[in-house]
Amino acid sequence: MSTFKAPKGTYDLTPPDSAKYLAVREALAAPLKNSGYGYIETPGFEDVALFSRGVGESTDIVTKEMYTLTTKGGSQLALRPEGTASVLRAALEANLHKLGNLPVKLWYSGSYYRYERPQKGRYRHFSQVGAEAIGAEDPALDAELIILADQAYRTLGLRNFRILLNSLGDKECRPVYRDALQGFLRELDLDEETRRRIEINPLRVLDDKRSEVQKQLVGAPVLRDYLCDACKAYHEEVRDLLSAAGVAYEDDEKLVRGLDYYTRTTFEFVHDGLGSQSAVGGGGRYDGLSEMIGGPALPSVGWALGVDRTVLALEAEGVELELPATTSVFAVPLGEEARRVLFGVVTQLRRDGVAADFAYGNRGLKGAMKSANRSGARFTVVAGERDLAEGVVQLKDMESGEQTAVPLPEIAGTIRECLAR
Numbered sequence: 223m224s225t226f227k228a229p230k231g232t233y234d235l236t237p238p239d240s241a242k243y244l245a246v247r248e249a250l251a252a253p254l255k256n257s258g259y260g261y262i263e264t265p266g267f268e269d270v271a272l273f274s275r276g277v278g279e280s281t282d283i284v285t286k287e288m289y290t291l292t293t294k295g296g297s298q299l300a301l302r303p304e305g306t307a308s309v310l311r312a313a314l315e316a317n318l319h320k321l322g323n324l325p326v327k328l329w330y331s332g333s334y335y336r337y338e339r340p341q342k343g344r345y346r347h348f349s350q351v352g353a354e355a356i357g358a359e360d361p362a363l364d365a366e367l368i369i370l371a372d373q374a375y376r377t378l379g380l381r382n383f384r385i386l387l388n389s390l391g392d393k394e395c396r397p398v399y400r401d402a403l404q405g406f407l408r409e410l411d412l413d414e415e416t417r418r419r420i421e422i423n424p425l426r427v428l429d430d431k432r433s434e435v436q437k438q439l440v441g442a443p444v445l446r447d448y449l450c451d452a453c454k455a456y457h458e459e460v461r462d463l464l465s466a467a468g469v470a471y472e473d474d475e476k477l478v479r480g481l482d483y484y485t486r487t488t489f490e491f492v493h494d495g496l497g498s499q500s501a502v503g504g505g506g507r508y509d510g511l512s513e514m515i516g517g518p519a520l521p522s523v524g525w526a527l528g529v530d531r532t533v534l535a536l537e538a539e540g541v542e543l544e545l546p547a548t549t550s551v552f553a554v555p556l557g558e559e560a561r562r563v564l565f566g567v568v569t570q571l572r573r574d575g576v577a578a579d580f581a582y583g584n585r586g587l588k589g590a591m592k593s594a595n596r597s598g599a600r601f602t603v604v605a606g607e608r609d610l611a612e613g614v615v616q617l618k619d620m621e622s623g624e625q626t627a628v629p630l631p632e633i634a635g636t637i638r639e640c641l642a643r
């Protein structure tokens with residue numbers, strides 16, 4: 223233990239658990255790579271105004287959760303609290319929307335920062351894999367993203383998750399609903415902060431987690447009754463495509479999501495084994511966002527899946543990921559001459575693409591064999607002076623315990639054969 227600890231609300235990923243995180247990250251991204259999404263990486267911080275405009279002044283993220291800083295040069299920056307605004311900013315800056323066919327499909331993976339009250343599944347530094355499809359209004363695109371997230375979770379072995387689906391309407395019908403909802407909410411018995419929220423972003427009040435608020439919301443006007451014909455037809459098409467793909471979802475008219483920029487399709491993936499931090503991922507359509515950050519009209523849709531919570535969900539379901547052993551071969555030299563020879567063997571194996579490691583530090587046979595066991599290696603190569611005098615090394619199968627002498631020049635080839643079996 224040093225004098226220092228990881229900052230509050232953060233945790234370190236260390237072996238062996240870190241391998242699981244890496245595998246989850248890769249599994250969440252895999253369906254995207256296979257569906258025309260190109261990789262994008264943006265800075266860990268942005269102009270704070272990108273988020274206040276892009277995510278929305280009334281959201282929890284902007285009002286409470288952003289890590290902001292002033293640089294020595296006087297710029298106001300924020301550590302990125304989410305990915306969509308940055309990805310859209312970067313796509314516009316690179317003119318990706320002008321280069322070829324729309325939509326521009328992008329995926330990303332990285333760290334995000336929110337000043338939250340830390341608890342299980344809620345951290346100040348967390349990790350997301352995200353996807354954005356920019357510049358097309360097509361219900362098949364909304365369906366594609368939901369289907370790909372479903373596929374990613376299922377490939378990992380996750381089962382007890384549900385997909386909540388809603389439509390938030392567009393700039394035609396949402397304002398009419400907003401008025402009706404405000405009229406309803408103003409009559410309720412609510413605290414000052416919530417009253418202010420009614421005036422800034424009344425839909426967010428529906429998202430209030432407190433039961434005393436939820437109780438009063440029974441009978442609130444529902445958006446579904448206000449959707450215009452275009453939004454209704456669009457939503458029906460998304461639902462039909464999901465059903466045709468065999469992806470089950472639940473209609474949830476209270477699902478408004480925390481971000482201001484959503485229009486039409488919104489969805490959330492919730493897992494029932496996670497307590498109150500139940501959302502493992504979410505997303506939706508954001509047809510107005512590009513214009514909100516000074517770009518052209520580019521109707522778009524995207525999602526972000528939380529890596530940390532997906533790992534917790536897998537643990538809650540008792541799913542063990544099949545992680546390949548990180549080391550296939552472990553070399554144990556006995557004596558100086560053997561060190562040089564086996565170091566050469568390990569180098570050759572690695573160049574041949576075989577995962578190999580070596581007993582460093584002259585700790586004697588017992589300590590070295592302990593390391594070999596711990597490494598999970600399928601084979602150990604041991605050599606001492608007598609072996610070398612005979613021109614062989616000992617190849618030990620760690621599963622069967624069987625040991626054979628293999629001529630030194632053949633060892634790399636023999637190991638490759640054994641591993642391929």
Ligand code: ATP
Binds near residue numbers: 304346501531532
């Ligand atoms: P919540 O309602 O739980 O606060 P959110 O709506 O703020 O979630 P999004 O902004 O949609 O979350 O982010 C997408 C996903 O990222 C979430 O579903 C969740 O899995 C993950 N996530 C968001 N905030 C955190 C956090 N503070 N710690 C860990 N994971 C998070």
Ligand code: MG
Binds near residue numbers: 282480
């Ligand atoms: Mg949140």
